[in-house]
Amino acid sequence: MQFKLRQKKVFMFSLILSMLLIGKLTTVANAAGLLTPKDRSLPELDIKDHHVQVVLEDGYAITTVDQIFYNPHDSDLEAIYSFPVPDKAAMSEFTMWIDGKPIQGEVLEKKKAREVYEDQKKQGKNAGLTEKDGYKTFETSVYPVRANQETRIRLSYIQPAAVDLGMGQYTYPLEEGGVDDHKLSFWTANEEVTGTFNFDLVIRSSYPIDGVRLPGHPGAQIVQNEDEWVIHLDNLVDHSGGLNGTDQSLTINNQQEEMEAQPAALNSNFRLDKDIVVYYRLTDNLPGSVDLVAYKTEGDKRGTFMLTITPGMDLQPIIEGRDWVFVLDVSGSMQGKYFTLTEGVSRALENMTERDRFRIITFNETSREISRGFIPATRENVQTYIDRVRQVQPGGGTNVYRGLQQGLKSLDADRTSSIILVTDGVANVGITQQKKFIELIKKKDIRLFTFIMGNSANKPLLNALTRHSHGFAINVSNSDDIVGKILLATNKVNFQSLHGAALKIKGIKTFDLTPKDIGSLYRGQQLVVFGHYYGSGKADVSLQGRISGKDIVYQTQFDFPVIADQNPEIERLWAYATIEDLTEQMDDFGETDDTKNAIIDIGLEYSLVTDYTSMVVVEEDVFKELGIERRNQARLATENQSRQKRRARPVQSRRVDTGSPMFNHNQPTTRSRGGGAGAIDPFYFLLLLPFFRGFINNRRKR
Amino acid sequence: MDAMNNKIILAKSIPPRSNDRGGMPLLKRHIPWHTIMISVGIILLHYLFMPLNALFIYNRSAIAQNEVWRLLTGHLVHYNFDHLFWNVLAFGIIGTTVELKSLKRFYRALLISFTGVGLWLWLGAYTLPEYSGLSGALNGLFVGAIWMEWKDTKQNYLILILLGAIAKIIFELLTHQTIFMQPSEQCSSVPISHLAGLMSGFVFILFEIGLMKLKSNPSNI
Incomplete structure (x- = not known):
């Protein structure tokens, strides 16, 4: 009996101890930064500079991160920089400066890319590698960071920028959740930027924006120019001019913000441990709309498009108890x-x-x-x-x-x-x-x-x-x-939603549409569909579905362009969305060779870092030696050229349903969130009119 | 005996209603200037002074932060044209009937209805984040108007109209639906505000009866 009691106590003690240990392990929050093995046998490197530039235009954001690592030690070292995978981000560029010249990376199958990197490293040559660790992190390895010298790298990724209830959000993710026990037990991260830190975001929207806000960074400088909003954050100067991150008092649902305010860092090291979240709010009373961004160069039979539908549906509040x-x-x-x-x-x-x-x-x-x-x-x-x-x-x-x-x-x-x-x-x-x-x-x-x-x-x-x-x-x-x-x-x-939503396009041959299954559209949700098209000209586009069991169709008509060469990034966005669809299929039904090969093929063709493909940088002559085609370099050149042209011209509207609006109602916003109102209806007038008539008659009699 | 005499004397001394404003010029007697002015003010607020709407609307969290004027001003703010049009039209009709009978009662009815609906929403509808529009208070004014007309004419159809108004509110409360109007994207109907208006109307009647009693019996003053 006593033995049993003791056994029980030991068991309980072990249980509590293990719970405490697990609790302790999982409370550690990691951040983006340079990884160093925990045993400390290798010295740490520094992140000297970290500059982020983001341009948000035409329904997608391009983020470019320029970094300089510094090795303060007397031996050459390898740097491994880890950061969280941004939402729906297609990693499109990894550039490393070798002998002062920028060398852009190329995408290879994951295993092959790793072999090339390790081989170059073994030979003491310059090499870099960006890999994706599932849904968790992108990891960039750079070798060597020479003793007492700097190494510069640049990473770029593209992601769609959807608006929800009239509120757009851009997040530069830096904080990891600290949920990967294996990684936590092996690595420590140095997330401190010892030199300069800059974050610059330019929002160029054809729909008017009435406020921008950074809840976690009230020290940010926000400037509104003619057709763009510019947001700047750094660790260098005190921003006395312009608006700051809280001056534009923009809150979701108009709730008073209770976020912890952080004073602006002045000449101090910046820590890459907290996400930078930027909200921008569109003005009220914007119509429901359809926007088309396409890419099809002269002579191309096939074009790529991104269709963004911002519904203005008459969704009524649900009043039954739930x-x-x-x-x-x-x-x-x-x-x-x-x-x-x-x-x-x-x-x-x-x-x-x-x-x-x-x-x-x-x-x-x-x-x-x-x-x-x-x-x-x-x-x-x-x-x-x-x-x-x-x-x-x-x-x-x-x-x-x-x-x-x-x-x-x-x-x-x-x-x-x-x-x-x-x-x-x-x-x-x-x-x-x-x-x-x-x-x-x-x-x-x-x-x-x-x-x-x-x-x-x-x-x-x-x-x-x-x-x-x-x-x-x-x-x-x-x-x-x-x-x-x-x-x-x-x-x-709390509002009805459009169930079983389906998009139909007639008059133009479209294919490879993604997402394949739209599912339900909730109040304020945008629908972003990517696809390919042949030819050009008028298309009948309809969005169908059911609201409270009743079939409903929203229709419009617009042109698919013959030539559209301003947004080459659309191709990579289509590719990434298709890879996401394929990954979902694999998650649901298990990995098959077909789906895996499809992901690899798309990753290689569009130069994207995926679970099966990585981006490798080697010296220019090594690319030739290994027979690696400079496909990404060519694509990046086209994209950069288009980016510069876009920046030089005024913001353009991409709305295509102006002539034949798809929706009769305005798009809902956070401010039209189901406030109550007294309704005077025709029944009320049935009561009022005899009363008023009686009143007039009585007055006459008097 | 004294009480009886008093009654007789007072009955004689109260002038008939039609003579209430007998001395007024013709335009003043037949044109509801105050109703018109308030209606114009509400329309101007909607179209010309839009930014004030955000300051005036009944917003629960703002009221909790001491912006108590919203309990009253929320009735003057409207979500859209339809909301504004029907409310102002109804106000024009009801306001005219009350104002042309008695300007003081018109303002007392408005004050009681505005306050009653605002307080009811504050105390009884804590899940309602925002509210705007005249219609809750209009129910109060309507009850007041029916009572004033009935007091003068004693016509039974007025009781039927009042019962119709009560039935409509009961229907809305039980079904959470308005009879014809569907809730819109921007706002949904709040039947409880109509009930609050109705009750405010009865409070107004009791207040007026009390006032009349006080006036009719100066010894109570």
Whole structure:
């Protein structure tokens, strides 16, 4: 008996210890920076300068990062720079300065690229390599950084820039989530920029912008020119002129911002440990619209296009009471974010009506229901359960499956139910296979809405889950207005949505469209479709779907151009979107040679860094020696030329449905978020008119 | 006996309603200047002084930060043309009937309705982040107008109209729908504001009856 008791105590002690250890491990937050093995046998390098230039125009952003590494030691060293994979980013350029000359990288199959890099390194020659580590990080290896010398590199990536509820967002991701235990146990990161740090963003929008804001960087300088907004941030000077990051008091949902203010750094080292998040807000009362950006040079039979549909649909507020299940991650990595999470959840709960009901489930290694069944969302109940959520102490690993499993229990078949999953992590405890998750979510008729916090969460898994349940996922940076984001999302789901959305294009032959399956379009959501087309001329374009079970078609007509040579980047954006589609197929149905080869082929043709292709830089003559075609160099030359031409001309409108508008309503914004209004309707006048007539008659009699 | 005498004397001393504004010039008696001025003000606010709308709208978080004027001014702000047009039209009709009977009662009815609806929304509709428009308060003014007309004419159809208004509000509250109007992209109907207006109308009636009693019995003053 005593032995059993002792055994139990030992077991409990081990359990607590291991939970503490896991908790400790997962609380470390990493950042973008130079990686150095933890054993400290090798000395650290410095990031001397870090300059970021971003141009956001025509519906996509091009980010260029110029860096200089410095080796203060007496021996040559290898630098490994790691940074989080930006959302939907197609890595298009890796340039390394060798003997003072910039050499642009070329894309090879991942294994081959690694072999070339290692081989050059062995020979003591200059070489660089950029690889993608799944959904988590891009890693750039540079060899050698000569003793007491500098090495300069440049990285560029392109990503679509969608607007949601009239609010655009650009995030320069720097913070890793600290969820990769293997990496954390091996590497330390030096994220300090010892020299200069610059961040310059130019927004050139044909739709008027009425505010720009950087919630986490109030020291940023914001200048509005005639047709562009310029945002500048550095660690050098005190910006006394222009607006600063908070002067343009732009908040999501007009909520007062409660972000922690950071004073501007003056002549101090800049740390690459916090995302730079920029919001820009379009003016109100903009019409629903269709924008077309195409690329087709003279003589080309095939063109590439990006079609951006900003719906102005008459989506009505949902007034029936609904059930909400909050499934909240309380694992160790949520420490530091948990308070903000509880604030967001409490605001979401406060926004519910008394007809709604809610449950709250927390999970780390295991799951726990705080609410004990569905609770009516009365003011008292909301307050009681918010207080209980606030008392939870985050810690331990992340068993997302258990949390979801418990969330899916005890649903009421007579009521519409939705799950709001908030997590920052990787499913690292319990069931972790994507297939099992999808089987689980498909068991119930429920919509899943996911808030993916930070840059290292398992986005493919969470995106797949929301896709299969016809919900949506929202990425939230730790430097974001998290409360605003949660309110924005709850605002979306409180309105009808367009289900089973499908895009039809007639009159022009289009193919290779991506995404293949649009799914549902929620209030304020833009639809961005990439594809190829043959020929040119008039096309009939329709967006079809169902709103509350009723079929609805939105139509327009516009021209696909004969020649359009201003936006060559569209080709890479199409390629990346197609690779994303293929990756989703692999995640859902498993890896096949066909899909893998398709990704490799597209990666090589369009020079993109993918899970199966990497970008390598070697000395110019080595490219020739190894027979590596300079395909990316040629593509970059075209892209740079077009970029300079675009910059020199005024901003151009890409709207194509002006002559035949696809939508009758304006696009919704964060400010048209379901405020209430008294409605005087015809019935009211049925009462008023006899009354008024009687009044007039009586007056006459008197 | 004294009380009886008082009643007789007072009954004689209260002038008939039609003589209320008997001494006024013709234009003043037949044209509801105040209703027109308020309507024009609301229209100007919508079209010419747009930035003020953000300051005037009923916004729960702003009121919580001591911007209490929004409880009253929110009624003057409208979301779009349709919202403005129908509300101002209805206000024109109801306001005219009340104003031409008694200007003081017109303003008392407006004040009670504006305050009543604002306070009701603040105390009872904590999930409503924003509200705007005249219609909640119009229900109060309408109840007041019906009562004033009934008091003068004692016609039964007025009771039917009042019952119709109550039935409409009950329908809206039970179904969360308006009878004809569908909620729009920008805003949804708030039936509770109509109920609040209706109740404010009854508060106005009680207030007026109390006032009349006070006036009719000077010893209570």
